[in-house]
Amino acid sequence: MRMTLLSSPEDGNTAITAYLNLPTHRLHYRIDGADTSAPWLVFCNSLGTDVHMWDPQIAELSQHFRVLRYDCRGHGRSSAPPPPYALSDLGNDVIALLDALKIERAHFCGLSIGGLTGQWLGVNASHRFDRIAVCATAARIGTAESWMARIEAVKADGLASLIAATAERWFTPEFRTVEPGVVQKVLDSFVATTVDGYNGCCAALAGADLREDLQRIANPLLAISGDDDPVCPPSDLKTIAACVEQGRHLSLPGRHVVNIESSQAFNAALLAFLRS
Template sequence: MKNHINANQIKMAYQIDGPENGPIVIMSNSLMSSLEMWDSNISALTDRYRVIRYDTRGHGQTQVTEGPYSIALLAQDLVALMDALQIKQAHLVGLSMGGMICQYIGANYPDRALSLSLCDTASEMPPRSLWEERFAIARTSGIMGLVDGTIKRWFLGDFIQREPQQIEHVKHMILGTPVDGYLACASAVRDMAQSTMLLKIKAPTMVLVGKQDPACTVDQATVLHRLIPHSSMVVLDQAAHLANIEQPQAFNKALRGFLDSVA
């Protein structure tokens, strides 16, 4: 069940699973999703870890404020959430936009990150024209206008055919994103330039990517791996952008193995 707390002057939604005294793992969601995107991954961790997931600003049940946002602001939100929950340090797991937020914390708040799991993410997201096109659709047709294109980027065709219930669940999550929240967060992703920042990351880091991810590619993951000093890289075959949903067993095995090795 979702809880709500005030952090960084906004009302944030979050959920906690797992044992009270377990090492803390915090999971940060992608653009156009909510903390429910991690539903297939929680049970693989909660025998040992206390897992906290939250809705990013402008998404799910967390407050929408006037945009545009920056990755720095979204990272400050997560640090403020940790402060509000009296968490000094945590293992940070982020996918896509969530991974961008975790990169920023690893580089700029190094004492807060015990480890980083950067999944299907990148340190820069060109070209700008691609974002302007999506913004125009969102403004004229709402989030509904973006659903089909998003699903095709997030999942391989055979998964879409094979798992209609999962796809419906994901569509519901996408459609639950307020247009203003999408535009404000997508602006943060569009304007991000974090490659040089990666050199400052000290925490043990796993870079994980779906081999067929068209949104945050294997090449972009390789940049993260090469620039982050203490990093390993995992490529999951038969997975596009939401590898944690498309290949949950392989994703969970990689994530759990990494967390156990550093925790």
């Protein structure tokens, strides 16, 4: 494994942007937070987004943590190994980043497929993490058939064909009206995702089912739902919290990308959980 430093600082602050070169692909990651003695917090993004989906969290959370964000394989500035992928592949990418950066333990926050990745890490690598937040996710998202149909649709028509439906699932009509620029930025990252990366992660979702494993998570866990999320409704997050011994659930206004739509409440809840 080899790390390539791109720039430091970036955007006029103390951020570090770099690549981790793995045997089959390259992961782009970014570190925010000036206090090198602060505890680590890893953010893991959703299907079809990049590190910038967490921009609303960085100013506040980086005052208390060293924040590590990365683009999932095939997303953003990370390269795409040939699909399909498994959930274990996505989880092991996180472990590879921790190992390369010599991070023994970290907090973790993931949304949607990022939340599934967090559940997998809690089941399989709990000793590397302190507190885990899983957002707008489920132990089993959709069905294998629905994800395989999504893969075929993207192969045939590309990601641009999914823009309208994605915007509707991810944000309420009110938010789309009030914050069109924010929504467009997220959709731009969606259509910029590689087809191999998107479909590889769809295959991971098709095969991921942690419903029988949740009770093995020993870490304190916060499950955050969007109260109007049609993808992973609050009942999915309540189930996760109920199955984890130290789990609890919180619902916030919004749909699937709740960290953006309810950013202030999300930041307050996440910070309180991680510092409790």
